[in-house]
Amino acid sequence: MILAPLADRSSRANHTDSWRILKPEIKYDKCIRCMICWKFCPDNAFTVVSGEELESPNPRVAALEAPVIDYDYCKGCGICANECPEKCIEMGIETKMVI
Amino acid sequence: MPFSIPEQELMEPGHTACHGCGATLSMRYVLKALGKDTVISVPAACWAVIPGAMPNRTLDVPMVYTPFAATGAVISGLREAFDIQGKEDFNVVGFAGDGGTADIGLQSLSGAMERGHNVFYFMYDNEGYMNTGVQRSGSTPYGAITTTTPIGKDRNFKKQNKKVVADLMMAQGVPYVATATIAYPEDLIRKVNNAKKINGPKFIQILSPCPVGWYFPPEKSIEVSRLAVQSGIFPLYEFQNGVLKVTKQPRPVSVREYLSMQNRFRSLDEDDIKKIEKYAEERMEYLIGKEKETQSS
Amino acid sequence: MQAMQKKYNAIMTGNEAVAVGAKLARVGFISAYPITPQTTIVEKLAEMVSNREIQARYVEVESEHSALAATFASELAGVRSYTATSSHGLLYMHEMLHWTAGMRLPVVMSVVNRALGPPWNIWTEQTDTMNQKETGWMQVYCESNQEALDTILMGYRIAESNDVMLPIMSMEDAFVLSHTSEPVNIPEQDEVDAFLPSLDLKYRIDNNRPMGYGSYSTPDGPFMELKVDMMESMKNSRQTINRVTSEFRDAFGRDYSGMIEKYAMDDADYALIASGTLASTGKYVVKKMRESGKKVGLIRLRFFRPFPDREIVDATRGLKGVGVLDRSVSFSASGSVVSEVKSALYGNSSIPVTGFVAGLGGRDVRVEDFYKMFDYIEKGKTGKYYIGWKEAQ
Ligand SMILES: Cc1ncc(C[n+]2csc(CCOP(=O)(O)OP(=O)(O)O)c2C)c(N)n1
Numbered sequence: 001m002i003l004a005p006l007a008d009r010s011s012r013a014n015h016t017d018s019w020r021i022l023k024p025e026i027k028y029d030k031c032i033r034c035m036i037c038w039k040f041c042p043d044n045a046f047t048v049v050s051g052e053e054l055e056s057p058n059p060r061v062a063a064l065e066a067p068v069i070d071y072d073y074c075k076g077c078g079i080c081a082n083e084c085p086e087k088c089i090e091m092g093i094e095t096k097m098v099i
Numbered sequence: 100m101p102f103s104i105p106e107q108e109l110m111e112p113g114h115t116a117c118h119g120c121g122a123t124l125s126m127r128y129v130l131k132a133l134g135k136d137t138v139i140s141v142p143a144a145c146w147a148v149i150p151g152a153m154p155n156r157t158l159d160v161p162m163v164y165t166p167f168a169a170t171g172a173v174i175s176g177l178r179e180a181f182d183i184q185g186k187e188d189f190n191v192v193g194f195a196g197d198g199g200t201a202d203i204g205l206q207s208l209s210g211a212m213e214r215g216h217n218v219f220y221f222m223y224d225n226e227g228y229m230n231t232g233v234q235r236s237g238s239t240p241y242g243a244i245t246t247t248t249p250i251g252k253d254r255n256f257k258k259q260n261k262k263v264v265a266d267l268m269m270a271q272g273v274p275y276v277a278t279a280t281i282a283y284p285e286d287l288i289r290k291v292n293n294a295k296k297i298n299g300p301k302f303i304q305i306l307s308p309c310p311v312g313w314y315f316p317p318e319k320s321i322e323v324s325r326l327a328v329q330s331g332i333f334p335l336y337e338f339q340n341g342v343l344k345v346t347k348q349p350r351p352v353s354v355r356e357y358l359s360m361q362n363r364f365r366s367l368d369e370d371d372i373k374k375i376e377k378y379a380e381e382r383m384e385y386l387i388g389k390e391k392e393t394q395s396s
Numbered sequence: 397m398q399a400m401q402k403k404y405n406a407i408m409t410g411n412e413a414v415a416v417g418a419k420l421a422r423v424g425f426i427s428a429y430p431i432t433p434q435t436t437i438v439e440k441l442a443e444m445v446s447n448r449e450i451q452a453r454y455v456e457v458e459s460e461h462s463a464l465a466a467t468f469a470s471e472l473a474g475v476r477s478y479t480a481t482s483s484h485g486l487l488y489m490h491e492m493l494h495w496t497a498g499m500r501l502p503v504v505m506s507v508v509n510r511a512l513g514p515p516w517n518i519w520t521e522q523t524d525t526m527n528q529k530e531t532g533w534m535q536v537y538c539e540s541n542q543e544a545l546d547t548i549l550m551g552y553r554i555a556e557s558n559d560v561m562l563p564i565m566s567m568e569d570a571f572v573l574s575h576t577s578e579p580v581n582i583p584e585q586d587e588v589d590a591f592l593p594s595l596d597l598k599y600r601i602d603n604n605r606p607m608g609y610g611s612y613s614t615p616d617g618p619f620m621e622l623k624v625d626m627m628e629s630m631k632n633s634r635q636t637i638n639r640v641t642s643e644f645r646d647a648f649g650r651d652y653s654g655m656i657e658k659y660a661m662d663d664a665d666y667a668l669i670a671s672g673t674l675a676s677t678g679k680y681v682v683k684k685m686r687e688s689g690k691k692v693g694l695i696r697l698r699f700f701r702p703f704p705d706r707e708i709v710d711a712t713r714g715l716k717g718v719g720v721l722d723r724s725v726s727f728s729a730s731g732s733v734v735s736e737v738k739s740a741l742y743g744n745s746s747i748p749v750t751g752f753v754a755g756l757g758g759r760d761v762r763v764e765d766f767y768k769m770f771d772y773i774e775k776g777k778t779g780k781y782y783i784g785w786k787e788a789q
């Protein structure tokens with residue numbers, strides 16, 4: 001058989017966490033679970049979890065599905081923090097810097 | 100209703116796009132709208148490297164890499180081949196940068212549209228040759244500094260207006276033409292869904308801000324995209340069945356505000372800014388005129 | 397068991413013959429852009445499509461780059477695809493030629509060999525295809541309309557063979573074959589179907605198998621391995637070529653003897669290597685010279701890619717001199733074909749090699765010219781000689 005230039009391994013195998021200088025953190029006590037951060041992430045670095053998995057002081061919000069950042073993939077671009085209507089995503093310094 | 104766009108993801112994480120890349124979001128939204136029965140053809144461009152080097156792929160649909168100028172012809176061939184095999188409901192999609200669309204690929208795009216194949220063509224418009232390091236393209240707007248229109252001693256920048264390919268496509272009589280941008284994914288997805296209903300060629304130009312080439316911080320991608328629309332610099336419209344509809348936005352933001360967010364416009368003086376304001380004004384008038392004309396006939 | 401030589405059942409031009417070949421090969425997709433002298437191929441195919449004589453889609457693109465891009469795409473989607481071009485059109489395809497071969501797509505294309513400008517010239521010459529020798533396409537130079545038809549059928553068999561998977565271009569000389577009628581045997585469709593099964597491209601696009609087709613590679617990625625695999629597949633394709641050519645002979649009674657054809661070579665002292673229709677004139681001269689006792693022969697190069705190096709070493713063994721006729725412009729020290737012949741002979745043979753450049757821009761290469769070439773070969777002249785060239789006009 002011949003070799004053809006085909007690429008079939010999902011890029012999920014590559015973690016892009018080492019790209020991160022700033023690290024977003026969602027403050028779930030303020031988060032209204034609008035999913036706007038999820039919507040605008042170019043790295044598709046969010047997972048969506050069911051309401052029961054995360055607590056919220058607001059019972060109406062607590063029932064909703066919630067965004068969770070997957071730090072294996074987040075590059076720390078800051079779009080989520082910039083777009084969050086509640087300003088509840090904080091960009092901190094990534095401490096686990098890979099050199 | 101928290102999910103305003105489909106939950107299904109057909110673009111995987113782990114790709115190699117720059118921080119805050121607008122072009123990447125464009126792909127993510129387009130695939131959400133099109134679903135799994137889709138094949139995407141991508142020419143030389145940022146999107147040819149975003150999936151990563153072999154053996155990586157980042158899309159959950161087949162992606163065909165092609166030479167720079169070939170997109171229009173490749174989707175023509177794919178469409179016909181799938182039709183022969185009874186796969187008429189496969190979406191055949193070209194996804195090319197503005198250089199691959201407005202410049203080197205214009206001939207093959209125009210040919211494909213003229214022949215009328217049942218295909219989608221998405222131009223992700225980051226207003227320059229970004230993959231090769233931010234050179235000027237036909238779609239770069241007046242006033243932008245690029246690496247081939249560098250400042251130099253003469254306060255240089257691109258001196259010609261943007262070639263708006265969507266307008267060209269409209270003039271060519273393509274049955275579905277629209278503009279969209281990443282700040283309004285719901286609008287983009289709605290447009291793709293409208294396009295799906297048309298059996299024929301569909302062209303959508305998606306303004307896709309590029310933090311690297313437009314010189315703004317990556318967290319501002321969505322903001323820049325929103326301001327492009329709100330300032331009237333990049334009007335959103337939809338043209339189908341011969342009728343144009345401009346998605347009129349209140350204009351709470353000035354052109355000046357839009358320009359000042361991006362360092363590529365740093366060498367403009369007052370007169371240049373006025374010129375750009377006038378250009379935006381005139382283009383909007385043209386579109387609204389066209390809207391009246393097409394809606395009344 | 398060799399079939400009987402079939403009777404001629406048609407008279408047609410080379411271009412009609414290749415169109416019939418494409419039809420018999422049941423191509424499902426055709427895309428082309430017109431250029432003299434290829435036009436009558438695609439006109440004929442368009443006519444067949446519109447008369448429903450052939451179940452294929454015909455896409456009339458706006459350039460040759462697009463013609464091959466569309467052909468590439470439909471082949472990758474699993475449909476047997478065909479295109480045809482010539483001269484400047486072939487140059488315009490250059491990028492897509494590499495892409496099609498690199499994607500390992502067994503496309504068959506007809507090329508009518510025509511000169512390149514400036515000045516414009518529509519007559520025959522091989523510079524267009526010689527320029528494509530490193531694109532990864534196999535190259536066959538045909539001598540007759542029958543061979544042009546048959547090469548389409550053999551071409552798909554060879555190209556689609558699992559251990560080859562490289563595209564083929566099959567050449568006709570402009571006008572001399574493309575527009576000249578000759579008697580031809582058109583095989584029956586059922587015989588062709590038995591010889592040429594339908595295409596089953598293992599890696600055709602399938603939405604249940606998301607993949608990057610083409611992708612990109614770093615220096616440490618599989619890039620080099622992919623290119624080495626192409627070179628090795630090309631080199632090893634001679635086995636498939638020989639096998640398919642003899643199966644074709646068994647099925648249809650016409651023997652193309654693989655990579656090269658030897659004419660009056662058995663006891664020859666001197667020989668000329670030529671391709672295309674110049675080989676026909678060469679054979680005529682060889683016959684005449686044999687009648688007057690000269691021990692000369694001719695080697696007709698059918699394949700130029702893969703290059704028949706071993707075949708040429710074997711065929712020239714024992715000769716006192718060999719000449720090579722190039723109908724193309726090359727700025728190498730010798731010429732496109734002669735350089736390859738010399739490198740094949742290097743270390744294997746010490747016979748003198750004479751290089752000839754003739755017939756550029758369709759200039760006639762006359763019987764006298766062949767006598768002159770044999771004369772030079774006999775004299776053991778080495779170097780490069782322009783034949784039929786009018787000095788200082
Ligand atoms: C025929 C050819 N010319 C030039 C190039 C080099 N090249 C690769 S990508 C690129 C720029 C692509 O620009 P665009 O289409 O706007 O897409 P972007 O990179 O901005 O996403 C260029 C010039 C090429 N690959 N092929």
Ligand code: SF4
Pocket residue numbers: 024037040041042043044045046069073074075076077078079080081
């Ligand atoms: S910082 Fe950027 S990459 Fe990370 S989660 Fe937020 S939007 Fe996604």
Ligand code: SF4
Pocket residue numbers: 116117118119120121122123145149225229230308309310311312
């Ligand atoms: S250069 Fe711009 S368009 Fe290209 S990947 Fe980076 S951000 Fe995206």
